[in-house]
Amino acid sequence: MPQEEIILYDLPRREMEKGPWSPNTLKARFALEFKGLPYKTVWIEYPDVAAHCQKIGAKPTGKWPDGTPLYTLPVIQDPNTDAVVSDSYAIAEYLDAHYATPRSLIPAGTEGLHAAFFKAITDNAFAKLFPIIPAAVAKLLNPPSAEYFVRTREAQFGKLDEFCPPGPKREQQLKEAKAGLDIVEGWYQKAGKDTLYLMGDTPSWADLIVAAYMVGMKRMQGEHSDEWKQISSWNSGRWAKLAEALGS
Secondary structure (H helix, E strand, O other): OOOOOEEEEEOOOOOHHHOOOOHHHHHHHHHHHHOOOOEEEEEOOHHHHHHHHHHHOOOOOEEOOOOOEEOOOOEEEEOOOOEEEEOHHHHHHHHHHHOOOOOOOOOOOOHHHHHHHHHHHHHHHHHHHHHHOHHHHHHHOOHHHHHHHHHHHHHHHOOHHHHOOOOHHHHHHHHHHHHHHHHHHHHHHOOOOOOOEOOEOOOOHHHHHHHHHHHHHHHHHOOOOHHHHHHHHHHHHHHHHHHHHHOO
């Protein structure tokens, strides 16, 4: 067990009482909580992410369209080992490798299966839900982050209000997302008809990935939004149940 709190860098919002919203940082948050590790949150506004990551030695997780390094959250900084780790998947691997706890995120022997699951659910479902996200995110951020987010995302996708507006285009996008999650539901069914988790009675990193995305969707779109009402009803409510069971 770490003696000092691990630092989790996360993205704030205007209404903090409504909870962390980013699916990616929620993955890291849920991983820390799943393993019972003490941690604290440091909030970083979007325009400050790159400079702060460079300051603490966090690696970029990709590249912008122009080829410059892309720095993203989550990042954790572990004062017990002096490690700085970027990317939620790498964070999960790090926590398992350095902290033996009663529950493993990625049980030994399932590393390849978890990697395949992450790629498959991203392609089949999360990518289909993504278009409804940017406009919602822009509305929940603090002004400095909102300006940065809109400017950088509109450079990639065009006007956010026109990217996937409410109406027929959004309904079609949700229909495609449901079709993707229907495929994922089939994988879950293999674990048993009345089983909530992918590996049976015990949750794992795969389930936390899904829970983080669904909690994020609920908080980005709004609990009473039509989008969340639809998503939470799909597949006998499995996605809402996972969010409730593993989310916070």
